[in-house]
Amino acid sequence: MDSIRVCIVEDDDCDARLLREALDRFTAEQGTAFDIAVFHDGADIVERYPADTDIVFLDIEMGGLDGLSTARTIRAHDGDVLIFFVTNMIQFALEGYTVNASAYIVKPLRYPLFRTHMQRAIQTLEQRRERFVTLRSGREHVFVNSNKIMYVETSQKRSLVHTDTNSIFCNEALQAIEKKLDPAQFFRVHASFLVNLAYVDTVMPKDVVVRGTAIPISKHRKHFFMKVLADYKGRFL
The missing domain is CATH 3.40.50.2300 (Response regulator)
Structure with missing residues (x-):
């Protein structure tokens, strides 16, 4: 750097x-x-x-x-x-x-x-550091700093990317977006949701709170998620 x-x-x-x-x-x-x-x-x-x-x-x-x-x-x-x-x-x-x-x-x-x-x-x-990924939104290609992405969700057969400033509709499946992002920073907590570990505030029994938004977490993924989250947060303590 x-x-x-x-x-x-x-x-x-x-x-x-x-x-x-x-x-x-x-x-x-x-x-x-x-x-x-x-x-x-x-x-x-x-x-x-x-x-x-x-x-x-x-x-x-x-x-x-x-x-x-x-x-x-x-x-x-x-x-x-x-x-x-x-x-x-x-x-x-x-x-x-x-x-x-x-x-x-x-x-x-x-x-x-x-x-x-x-x-x-x-x-x-x-x-x-800024890490840009390219997302297809309609006929446009949008460049987004992945560090600013808080979470991604499936919405009406498309994906909705929530950043810390706005939300972007994408003509790409959640799985395709996931492949573009750093697996050490992003975790699939649910079939329909991908979260940025840096923005996780709280983990509830059935939800993950990301900057005030409650996102459902699959019970089958929670145990591994807690381990990954602890490892991630521990790097910056």
């Missing part, structure tokens, strides 16, 4: 240097390229937040704007960036969930654990 844009927000030069060295080591081992910017206070990154930032490493206890306040401000206008708190103040872990923090990295930084966090972060970013 392209270079990953990383911001380090740390008022201690030594700790900032250790993070950069860990990223350099990860690059040497994994071949992942990073574009790194360093800020020495939360207020600095809030004022000059770089566009298309992928990952923010954020110290909690800083002399100016603290890490949690900084994270709340960042999250208000960037819901996708991965935030890692780097701190010895683990007592604030619960507050991190309010800004959807990816993880806490406890000081002093230990590289093996850091590498594990980074591998999961790379998987998450890879998953978000």
